[in-house]
Amino acid sequence: MTGERKLTTQKAIAEAIAQEMDADPTVFVMGEDVGVYGGIFGATEGLLDEFGPDRVKDTPISETGFIGAGIGAAIHGMRPIVELMFVDFFGVCMDQIYNNMAKIHYFSGGNIKVPMVLTTAVGGGYSDAGQHSQTLWGMFAHLPGMKVVVPSNPYDAKGLMIAAIRDDNPVVYMFHKGVLGLGWMTNNPRATGVVPEAPYEVPIGKAAIAREGSDVTIVTVGLSVHKALDAAEKLAEEGVSAEILDLRSLVPLDREAICASVEKTHRLIVVDEDYQSFGMSGEVITTAIEGAFDYLDAPPVRVTTPDTPIPYSHPLEAWALPSTERIMRAAQAMLVAG
Amino acid sequence: MAVPREHLIDMYETMVKIRRFEERIRELYFADKLPAFDIAAGLIPGEMHLAAGQEPVAVGMRPHLKDGDAITATHRPHHLAIAQGVDLNKMAAEIFGRDTGLGRGKGGHMHLFSTEPSFGCSGIIGEGMPVAVGAAMAFKARGTANVALSFFGEGAANQGAFHEAINLAALWSLPVVFVCEDNAYAISVPKTASTAVTDNSDRAAAYGIPGVLVPDNDPVSVYEVMGAAIERARGGGGPSLVEIRTDRLWGHFEGDADAYRTDDFKEDMNERDPLKTFAQRLLADGVLSEADITEIADRMHTEVEAAIEFAMNSPYPAPEATLDHVFSERTVTL
Incomplete structure (x- = not known):
């Protein structure tokens, strides 16, 4: 039964992106190692094979450049999903995130929409030290103009990703490394769960x-x-x-x-x-x-x-x-x- | 490149319109701030960065633009917005903080955003450059023959965003033209004290793209160089970097004592005021008569005055409208 199908959170995220890319040609993915590697945390696993390099773009290590480019693409009719590999790296690109992505809709009096998803890995617990272990969601949530979602399980991960892609506003999608169900992280039984195959949304803003x-x-x-x-x-x-x-x-x-x-x-x-x-x-x-x-x-x-x-x-x-x-x-x- | 007569006239008219707009904003900005300058007072509060002298940068690209092209500009944006054809009434209204403004009073003069034509600007140095790259990505993905133009000052060429944006545009062969408005000063710091190279156009070599210098703040030179760069981008040839030596005739912001530039420098600069020199040239070449010059001035002044009047007669937004437009649906409450 499809209703009983189980996925890890990581695979649920990748499936959500794939389904939305399939449904909407304006959706594309870019970031560091999102292509051949499939995302360091697997959020874009399999997408390159399915959609090709024009829609799944590996970028240089150039977060200001490619996050800013995501904004420009979003303004001009695309729905980019841009990955900031670790949230800890925000320091090299925060201007584009909080001063630009989050403010253009407001500055334009609602005339310009920035339908962009910024995905990023958060969290510690595996001795990756102080520049790869932070969550920092409080800081993003503090700054007006971006929605912030943090799924804890596979079902919500898929539904929130689909809701984020379809949202007309910038959404910061923070996935905790410890809930993804990655083979190379400490085994977490709660990281695997029932995920319906058909696309669905989990509403943003609902606990x-x-x-x-x-x-x-x-x-x-x-x-x-x-x-x-x-x-x-x-x-x-x-x-x-x-x-x-x-x-x-x-x-x-x-x-x-x-x-x-x-x-x-x-x-x-x-x-x-x-x-x-x-x-x-x-x-x-x-x-x-x-x-x-x-x-x-x-x-x-x-x-x-x-x-x-x-x-x-x-x-x-x-x-x-x-x-x-x-x-x-x-x-x-x-x-x-x- | 022979410049068609109608383009010469169009460029001149637009220069007059820009200059008049900046002059009127300047007058109204100061009208209620003196004798003791109070930046928060008056019809136009806040910082004001005017572009008198930089008109050639804006008008030279104008005849080459097509519907759907996008511009990202700087904290000194009026000349570029006017040259692209951004609604002058709504732009003026935004500067006056009115509800009829481009951003309904949310942005102000450093944050002018328009959809048709697609224009944006920013108060952060270099911030618009990656955005132009993304616009070009969208044009390429959607198969439109549009071009994104990213304007920035010579001070921005030392920002990381400059290098990241140009690298990406070159790497992905995107239709972007990067345009450095070199007015020689980043507020008070001269380029000689900030930049390790004489010509920022040389930096194009680092990314394997053409870099072209326009040394003379001449609308015709800008027209020619920008025409080639835009055509190249539109035709799939990828990005280029254009550097234009221009002059900021007034201070960095209105109220700037401008003591960092010598009297000699300012005198020379005013001598070569591009509005005057271009008019003289068009007269000498028989493109325009004295009567034409007068007629253009009257017509452009009337248009600017109508925009100012529209702005000043427009209502302010309701204070509680502060809470609108954070998101596309209202979610913010007190």
């Missing part, structure tokens, strides 16, 4: 309840969804019922879903692999305080990466990034406190 619960809400995104689910399973054995809200999109942020869950559970933990200060965790907590203050029975708590560069050595990195154990400890402390 999903990844696990229902009643005692505490854990709001998170990306690989931390998996860690939170693992924590929730163990907490259940202790009689604690945790609800996991997978934001899926940071922009637009599903504030209603955050407040609705907090109104139900009265407790909030935010798990964010991004740096702690000035980021997603603060935004989610503020949302709950603004929208569901009277429902909160305890101060919200966050489990995040501290405000340090991501360290290399395994014990350092494992300590720094949110873990199942840290999430459990946070929930236990919160519930003991009442």
Whole structure:
């Protein structure tokens, strides 16, 4: 049965792109190693063979050049998917992203659309050190004019990619390396799941309840969804019922879903692999305080990466990034406190 | 290349229109900012970069443009927008921050965007160059015989975007013409203090494409060189780099004391004002009469005045319209 077909997140992304390229001749892909290699993280696997080098373009290591070119192509009737290999590389090309891609529609008073998808790999946990392990979604989400999506599983990865390609706005599509199901990353059973073959959209801006619960809400995104689910399973054995809200999109942020869950559970933990200060965790907590203050029975708590560069050595990195154990400890402390 | 008479007249008329537009913006910019200059005050607040003296760069390409061609320009964009035929009323209205402006008051004079003709500009040095490459990719993919023209100052030739964009355009043989408007100063820093080569056109060699220098800020020279570069690009011959020595007659921005340029430099520059010298040449060559010159000035001044009037009579956007147009659907709330 097609409905039971299982794919890894990486293959779900590649399938989504292939289906949209098949349906729409204006969709094309460019970036470093997206062609013969199929994307360092496999997001464009098989596309070169299927669509040829005019629509699957390997670029020089020239992010300002090819991201800017994506903008120009998008303005002129194309729907480019442009890959920034690691989000950490934004430093060499951020002007094109936040000053140009994200602002042209606004500056033009809505007359010029930039229907472009910027895909990028995020996240750590495999000792790739401080320039290849960041998530940085809080920074992208902070800057107006680009939607930001972060799928945590194969089903959402496909649906969000199709929605992103069809969206008339710039969408930053951040895939966490740990949820892709790559053979060369730590095995993650949650990185494989049922993915319908026919194209479908997962709406941008809608969170999903990844696990229902009643005692505490854990709001998170990306690989931390998996860690939170693992924590929730163990907490259940202790009689604690945790609800996991997978934001899926940071922009637009599903504030209603955050407040609705907090109104139900009265407790909030935010798990964010991004740096702690000035980021997603603060935004989610503020949302709950603004929208569901009277429902909160305890101060919200966050489990995040501290405000340090991501360290290399395994014990350092494992300590720094949110873990199942840290999430459990946070929930236990919160519930003991009442 | 013999320049058809109608092209000479068209170029001259457009130069007059540009100059008049810049003069009127300048007058209205200062009218309510003095005696103590306040950049935030008045009908046109903010920075204002005017292009008086750089008209030849703009008008020389004009007769070679076709529907669908795209231009990316700089923080000093008015001459190029006018020469391409961007709606003058909407452009003026944008500069005055009105709801009828190109961007409904969201962009201002450094962020003028038009769809027909396709024009964009930016306040970041070199930012438009990769965008022109992408426009050319779209033209090639869609099989249109269009060309993207990317204008930038000589200061931008030291930006990474310059090298990345030209490399990509050359690598993929795209229909782009890169045009360096060399007015010799990046704000206060002369090219001699910023650039390791004398001619930025020489840098074309690094990417295996033609590099051509127009040394004299002459509309006819620009016409000839741009004609060849645009024709080459349109015909599938790939990109080229054109460098035009031009003059910024006024300061970097209005209100700039311009103390970094000597009186002698400024005197020489004003002596060779291209509007004056081109008029003299057209008179001498019998292309235009004194009566023609007067008639053109009247007609262009009337057109500019109508645009200014349109702008000043247009309403401001509602303040809460701030929240519109972040995305194509409204998602932003307070």
